[in-house]
Amino acid sequence: MLPLVDILLNVHLFNVDAVDILSTSKSVVNQESVVSLMHAVNSTLRIVDLQDTLFRKDILWDLFQGGLNCQLLKLRSTEIQKLNMIGSFMQLHTLNLDFCSSLTSLEKDCFTCMPKLMRLSMCGTRIADLWTTREALSRLHSLTELRFQNCICCKDTGPCLASSNGADSPASVGKLFINQDSLNDSENRVSNHFEGILSSDPSFVATSGRADFQLEVSFGDLHVDGRDECPEYINLKLRDTSVVSKMHLTCHPSPICYEKHYREYLIASLPHLRVLDNFPVKKLDREMANTVFSQYYEYLPYKRRQKENVASVLHMRETGRGNAYHNKSSRIKEAVSCRKSPHFYSRSLCAAKLGSSASPSLHTMSNISNNIKEGSESLRPRQFEYHPTNPSLMAFGTLDGEVVVVNHDAGNIFSYIPLFGVTNSILGLCWLNKNPSKLLAGSDNGSLRLYDINDTLQKAKGSCSSSSPVVFDKFEHLTSLHVNSTDDQFLTSGYSKKVAIYDICSGKRLHLFSDMHQEPINVAKFAHHSPNLLVTSSFDRDVKLWDLRQTPNQPCYTTSSSRGNVMVCFSPDDLYLLVSSVDNEVKQLLSVDGRLQTDFGIASTGSTHNYTRSYYMNGRDYVISGSSDESIVRICCAQTGRRLRDYYLEDRTWESPILVQSLRSDPFRHFHMAVLASYVRPSSKRDIIKVNLLETGQYGDEDSKREDFSSSYVHGG
Numbered sequence: 001m002l003p004l005v006d007i008l009l010n011v012h013l014f015n016v017d018a019v020d021i022l023s024t025s026k027s028v029v030n031q032e033s034v035v036s037l038m039h040a041v042n043s044t045l046r047i048v049d050l051q052d053t054l055f056r057k058d059i060l061w062d063l064f065q066g067g068l069n070c071q072l073l074k075l076r077s078t079e080i081q082k083l084n085m086i087g088s089f090m091q092l093h094t095l096n097l098d099f100c101s102s103l104t105s106l107e108k109d110c111f112t113c114m115p116k117l118m119r120l121s122m123c124g125t126r127i128a129d130l131w132t133t134r135e136a137l138s139r140l141h142s143l144t145e146l147r148f149q150n151c152i153c154c155k156d157t158g159p160c161l162a163s164s165n166g167a168d169s170p171a172s173v174g175k176l177f178i179n180q181d182s183l184n185d186s187e188n189r190v191s192n193h194f195e196g197i198l199s200s201d202p203s204f205v206a207t208s209g210r211a212d213f214q215l216e217v218s219f220g221d222l223h224v225d226g227r228d229e230c231p232e233y234i235n236l237k238l239r240d241t242s243v244v245s246k247m248h249l250t251c252h253p254s255p256i257c258y259e260k261h262y263r264e265y266l267i268a269s270l271p272h273l274r275v276l277d278n279f280p281v282k283k284l285d286r287e288m289a290n291t292v293f294s295q296y297y298e299y300l301p302y303k304r305r306q307k308e309n310v311a312s313v314l315h316m317r318e319t320g321r322g323n324a325y326h327n328k329s330s331r332i333k334e335a336v337s338c339r340k341s342p343h344f345y346s347r348s349l350c351a352a353k354l355g356s357s358a359s360p361s362l363h364t365m366s367n368i369s370n371n372i373k374e375g376s377e378s379l380r381p382r383q384f385e386y387h388p389t390n391p392s393l394m395a396f397g398t399l400d401g402e403v404v405v406v407n408h409d410a411g412n413i414f415s416y417i418p419l420f421g422v423t424n425s426i427l428g429l430c431w432l433n434k435n436p437s438k439l440l441a442g443s444d445n446g447s448l449r450l451y452d453i454n455d456t457l458q459k460a461k462g463s464c465s466s467s468s469p470v471v472f473d474k475f476e477h478l479t480s481l482h483v484n485s486t487d488d489q490f491l492t493s494g495y496s497k498k499v500a501i502y503d504i505c506s507g508k509r510l511h512l513f514s515d516m517h518q519e520p521i522n523v524a525k526f527a528h529h530s531p532n533l534l535v536t537s538s539f540d541r542d543v544k545l546w547d548l549r550q551t552p553n554q555p556c557y558t559t560s561s562s563r564g565n566v567m568v569c570f571s572p573d574d575l576y577l578l579v580s581s582v583d584n585e586v587k588q589l590l591s592v593d594g595r596l597q598t599d600f601g602i603a604s605t606g607s608t609h610n611y612t613r614s615y616y617m618n619g620r621d622y623v624i625s626g627s628s629d630e631s632i633v634r635i636c637c638a639q640t641g642r643r644l645r646d647y648y649l650e651d652r653t654w655e656s657p658i659l660v661q662s663l664r665s666d667p668f669r670h671f672h673m674a675v676l677a678s679y680v681r682p683s684s685k686r687d688i689i690k691v692n693l694l695e696t697g698q699y700g701d702e703d704s705k706r707e708d709f710s711s712s713y714v715h716g717g
């Protein structure tokens with residue numbers, strides 16, 4: 001290689017127009033010499049194809065930092081975790097990142113150094129998130145061809161020829177999902193998830209769009225491509241007709257392709273796109289995509305149409321005028337009617353800030369609580385609640401029966417109540433409303449105590465107090481407790497069909513209602529303003545509203561979900577109920593009669609053992625939702641149900657997902673929340689992660705800190 005590099009150092013002396021570098025060997029080559037070669041011919045480089053060459057990370061890093069003059073760069077199957085191509089890639093118009101299987105997300109600015117990029121291929125990666133992907137890709141103003149999955153007959157990103165001039169004049173207009181149920185298992189050997197573009201005659205397509213009619217399905221020839229076998233197409237035949245259509249199959253999808261409305265979302269977000277996944281984007285596709293987008297997604301919160309500047313919103317607030325709206329009369333009307341709302345400016349500010357941040361800033365709480373226990377033990381949070389009046393305080397209970405109050409702003413412990421019993425999880429926590437130094441805690445073996453966090457502080461200093469904690473009669477299999485609006489009484493429910501009501505002052509159990517439901521009642525809640533109203537949600541699929549002034553065995557009404565209910569809560573003004581059922585069934589009901597108001601239409605995963613929890617955010621404007629076997633927090637507009645964002649949580653150090661055990665919105669700060677996180681690796685690690693959606697995150701900083709602790713979490717199952 002070296003003599004060759006020496007000669008090519010003088011490449012400008014020869015009459016060479018362009019040099020292509022192809023490196024397909026897996027091992028033998030000396031990687032440094034390939035880099036020297038690129039360096040030597042940099043000025044005349046055209047194609048650099050490093051296909052399947054396992055380049056060392058440090059070498060790739062150097063190349064990415066420095067840049068290359070080439071027009072086409074293939075990094076297929078390279079171990080890239082983060083696309084940090086910040087060097088000069090001014091000539092690059094085609095980038096292939098297929099099978100870079102460590103690539104999970106795109107940073108906001110990762111493409112800014114390649115302004116001429118027109119074609120981008122990312123099949124077989126682990127990219128999953130529509131929102132961050134949109135943010136990154138929208139910076140590529142020349143991008144016309146994009147793919148996250150390929151049509152089997154296409155090597156490059158261009159439109160699939162078979163689809164555009166096939167014999168049966170196919171018009172690729174529709175999109176068809178065929179799920180496992182509709183296919184005979186013995187034939188369904190390639191994948192259980194097919195998605196494709198229908199290429200068939202238009203009359204067939206006009207009635208389709210959904211695969212909810214009966215089809216006969218058979219596979220076309222299998223092609224062997226690299227690692228997978230993919231059939232090129234499926235023949236579809238409508239029952240009772242002779243119409244046969246071929247459905248072209250796409251292969252090597254990245255997870256993003258399974259997101260609901262994936263194709264429409266990307267087409268609507270990238271106005272210059274001409275080909276997506278080898279299928280042309282036609283005018284009709286674009287119109288459909290825009291319709292779908294505006295029905296299911298909102299780009300900016302609070303129906304704001306365009307990104308506004310924070311300073312101009314502040315200016316508007318100061319002058320009381322809608323500066324930004326001066327020009328168009330329709331806008332003035334809109335602005336005037338909106339500004340009647342007392343929240344107009346704070347919402348505009350949120351919209352202006354949220355608009356620009358794709359991934360939020362995260363802060364873990366483990367560093368706060370890390371030093372409190374001796375040795376390598378760490379706290380393992382199992383339940384938490386924000387303080388109702390002090391914005392800095394938050395209480396959490398642990399798997400080991402401790403109750404901890406932290407100042408999450410200052411990053412220190414306010415109060416630590418060591419051991420509740422021995423090793424029982426704290427599942428119920430509730431602050432009193434009128435007397436907010438008092439905290440009610442319940443563990444899963446049924447013990448219930450009322451603590452005064454001011455008292456325990458004194459206790460820690462040495463002066464023992466007899467009044468705290470107050471101990472109540474036990475409630476077996478407790479999973480939830482809630483205090484009524486007037487602090488007189490509280491309510492417990494659990495892994496049983498019973499609900500109990502306790503008097504806070506006397507510590508006595510006043511009522512024990514049995515058989516309120518057919519199955520355990522995971523969560524029961526009082527209304528925020530009506531002290532006698534309560535709602536129960538049960539794994540028997542029912543939600544029941546009760547008025548304690550009426551006969552206790554007769555609910556005001558019962559509504560049913562299609563799966564077991566994990567939880568329910570009232571909106572802050574009690575107008576609505578938010579019901580979360582197993583596997584992402586999330587609905588908002590009118591509290592008055594249980595009528596369905598909003599169905600959030602979150603896709604289910606098919607797992608029956610996973611628990612979805614949802615809470616209100618920003619008063620009752622938004623809803624946040626997460627599930628125990630997914631590492632996503634979803635944010636939806638409570639009124640329209642439209643999705644604002646999904647946020648993925650991942651531990652970058654271990655490259656492992658963070659599962660959402662529970663979550664709460666910050667009652668004092670808009671678009672702030674905290675997530676009760678359960679780590680997949682190390683398996684026993686738990687934490688509370690504060691999320692600020694209005695601030696763009698520096699994930700990296702947290703990573704380096706986390707690395708230091710990780711060893712101390714490796715214990716137990």
Ligand SMILES: *[C@@H]1O[C@H](CO)[C@@H](O)[C@H](O)[C@H]1NC(C)=O
Pocket residue numbers: 038039040042043066067068069087088
């Ligand atoms: C290639 O040239 C660009 C500038 O045109 C430079 O930024 C880059 O570092 C060079 N790359 C190599 C490997 O020499």
Ligand SMILES: *[C@@H]1O[C@H](CO)[C@@H](O)[C@H](O)[C@H]1NC(C)=O
Pocket residue numbers: 184185186
């Ligand atoms: C699936 O195919 C096998 C073999 O072709 C057949 O025996 C079986 O009945 C089919 N099952 C269904 C549900 O159609």
Ligand SMILES: *[C@@H]1O[C@H](CO)[C@@H](O)[C@H](O)[C@H]1NC(C)=O
Pocket residue numbers: 323324325326327
């Ligand atoms: C109003 O319109 C003028 C020209 O039509 C434009 O220069 C100006 O930037 C617009 N102002 C705002 C606030 O949009």
Ligand SMILES: *[C@@H]1O[C@H](CO)[C@@H](O)[C@H](O)[C@H]1NC(C)=O
Pocket residue numbers: 363364367368410411412
């Ligand atoms: C914990 O982390 C937060 C934010 O990362 C920081 O502000 C705080 O000072 C840290 N606390 C401790 C005790 O290190």
Ligand SMILES: *[C@@H]1O[C@H](CO)[C@@H](O)[C@H](O)[C@H]1NC(C)=O
Pocket residue numbers: 421422423424445446447474475
């Ligand atoms: C709960 O368990 C702890 C220790 O296991 C015990 O001290 C306490 O009495 C138990 N409470 C009830 C109500 O059983």
Ligand SMILES: *[C@@H]1O[C@H](CO)[C@@H](O)[C@H](O)[C@H]1NC(C)=O
Pocket residue numbers: 390436437453454
């Ligand atoms: C604790 O007590 C002090 C006065 O002794 C009071 O000012 C403070 O608000 C109390 N803390 C809470 C959280 O109620």
Ligand SMILES: *[C@@H]1O[C@H](CO)[C@@H](O)[C@H](O)[C@H]1NC(C)=O
Pocket residue numbers: 484485486487488489501531532533548
């Ligand atoms: C608190 O709730 C209980 C039970 O629902 C109710 O009887 C009581 O009246 C409520 N408190 C007040 C002050 O209304």
Ligand SMILES: CC(=O)N[C@H]1CO[C@H](CO)[C@@H](O)[C@@H]1O
Pocket residue numbers: 607609610611628629
């Ligand atoms: C909390 C919980 O039940 N998690 C379960 C979610 O589902 C997966 C399998 O789909 C189980 O392994 C988890 O235990």
